[in-house]
Amino acid sequence: MEKIQNYINGDLVPPMSGEYFNNISPSTGEVYSLIPDSDANDIDLAVSSAKDAFKIWSKLSKNERYDHIMHLADVIDEHFDDLVKAESKDNGKPEWLARAVDIPRASENFRFFATASLHFDSEIHEMDGKAINYTLRQPIGVAGCISPWNLPIYLLTWKIAPALAAGNTVVAKPSEITPMTAFHFSQICQKADFPNGVINIVHGFGNKAGDALSRHPDVPIISFTGGTITGEKIAAVAAPMFKKLSLELGGKNPNIVFEDADFDNAIKMAVKAAFSNQGQICLCGSRLFVQDSIYSDFKSAFVKETKSLKVGDPKDNTSNLGAIVSEEHMNKILSCIDHAKKEGGEILIGGKRLVLDGELKNGYYIEPTIIDGLSVDSQTNQEEIFGPVVSMIPFKTEEEVIDLANSTKFGLSASLFSRDISRAHRVAAAIDSGVVWVNTWMLRDLRIPFGGMKSSGVGREGGFKSLQFFTESKNVCIKI
Numbered sequence: 001m002e003k004i005q006n007y008i009n010g011d012l013v014p015p016m017s018g019e020y021f022n023n024i025s026p027s028t029g030e031v032y033s034l035i036p037d038s039d040a041n042d043i044d045l046a047v048s049s050a051k052d053a054f055k056i057w058s059k060l061s062k063n064e065r066y067d068h069i070m071h072l073a074d075v076i077d078e079h080f081d082d083l084v085k086a087e088s089k090d091n092g093k094p095e096w097l098a099r100a101v102d103i104p105r106a107s108e109n110f111r112f113f114a115t116a117s118l119h120f121d122s123e124i125h126e127m128d129g130k131a132i133n134y135t136l137r138q139p140i141g142v143a144g145c146i147s148p149w150n151l152p153i154y155l156l157t158w159k160i161a162p163a164l165a166a167g168n169t170v171v172a173k174p175s176e177i178t179p180m181t182a183f184h185f186s187q188i189c190q191k192a193d194f195p196n197g198v199i200n201i202v203h204g205f206g207n208k209a210g211d212a213l214s215r216h217p218d219v220p221i222i223s224f225t226g227g228t229i230t231g232e233k234i235a236a237v238a239a240p241m242f243k244k245l246s247l248e249l250g251g252k253n254p255n256i257v258f259e260d261a262d263f264d265n266a267i268k269m270a271v272k273a274a275f276s277n278q279g280q281i282c283l284c285g286s287r288l289f290v291q292d293s294i295y296s297d298f299k300s301a302f303v304k305e306t307k308s309l310k311v312g313d314p315k316d317n318t319s320n321l322g323a324i325v326s327e328e329h330m331n332k333i334l335s336c337i338d339h340a341k342k343e344g345g346e347i348l349i350g351g352k353r354l355v356l357d358g359e360l361k362n363g364y365y366i367e368p369t370i371i372d373g374l375s376v377d378s379q380t381n382q383e384e385i386f387g388p389v390v391s392m393i394p395f396k397t398e399e400e401v402i403d404l405a406n407s408t409k410f411g412l413s414a415s416l417f418s419r420d421i422s423r424a425h426r427v428a429a430a431i432d433s434g435v436v437w438v439n440t441w442m443l444r445d446l447r448i449p450f451g452g453m454k455s456s457g458v459g460r461e462g463g464f465k466s467l468q469f470f471t472e473s474k475n476v477c478i479k480i
């Protein structure tokens, strides 16, 4: 059986302990490869190789770094089809989705940040002829990049690319649940002759390898995307060590439909926001607020559209949804649905595990599920479920829905649908979330500040914000 290897100092190496654990394909439930059970010793080795490489990488010119990174992006593209298949098999998402979103984004992240680094500038503060201050933006050192399983290579490269472009070296810890494309990426780095030690990837459990990375004294900066509870743990470790920290965490995002919205567009987007990637995107619209005058019609149309979705083989291009990422996560989602019933929720459609035929019979599939009738402060409407589950809630007025939308501890993203441009501006400004979409969902521009408020995170990434995060600013004052 294939053994995934760590990537340290340009070499593919086994974990020092020699221990591995199973990697399961969620579409079939079969064990198909083995993952290194890395620990603090592997992290130590990776950090020391990244520290050595920093001495050279940070001194290269921006153009030299640009050339290396752009070449890496080209080699990623040469392995496009393999990456699509690997991501789908490892995560359960449909191949068409990996082809349309995840894999193109991997090389795009590198091209985007390599190019951005050439345009990145800093400030000058002139003191009325007495002195000039200028700000240097310098690379920091070894960046720890910890990423989740829902968009495995997409989010891994979203961190590695700006860290490198800004002149840092990296030790990355992908999710143990979806390590395969990170392993392919290691092999791609070798094929691209990417300088040794600049990128290091260590696989293993979060509470072992991930924890060792976040508490390593030679890792002064950490970019983390994942759940809010893990974010709390990492912050508790990093804060007393004064590490620079960026946390992109969970969401319970409101999707608000006003009575004057373009009805068909709002339906189409509500389906996309609820069920894309099996509902496992931090930006998914899991609370659907619909104005009471159109609630009944909207509900019928939303259920009808959801009924037409096909849950099936991720290899089949006609499957709208594939498998849930793991058995454990599937069971968590099913228990949330049970809890919603206990809280008095009505399941309008879905609500059950789906058992498919043949080799897919042990895969982890859940029907897209719509729940109605729960109050906004129910657990179902407060806690992140992170699956193909959406809860519908009626509202009467603009003021009311703003309060309802802001009633959770999260504040990652929101969507609102209305033809009234003034209302769209008012509501967008009043919603407590880092990103608001009007009449659309998940339309991403990589330049925008991206991140969450409240328990959805700390800091912003994207465009120059990422390059600011991955550099330290130093002011130099020159007396005239």
Ligand code: NDP
Binding pocket: 146, 147, 148, 149, 150, 151, 173, 174, 175, 176, 177, 204, 205, 206, 207, 208, 209, 210, 211, 212, 214, 225, 226, 227, 228, 230, 231, 233, 234, 248, 249, 250, 251, 281, 282, 384, 386, 412, 452, 456, 457
């Ligand atoms: P987790 O928080 O469980 O894990 C994220 C990463 O952290 C994984 O690599 C995990 O490793 C690692 N990890 C776990 N424990 C520790 C620890 N103590 N120290 C250091 N690292 C650790 O998140 P999931 O992978 O379950 O991802 C789903 C979550 O991510 C959802 O809450 C979702 O909302 C959020 N998310 C947020 C996004 C955003 O941009 N705001 C985007 C995408 C997802 P391992 O898996 O090996 O345990």
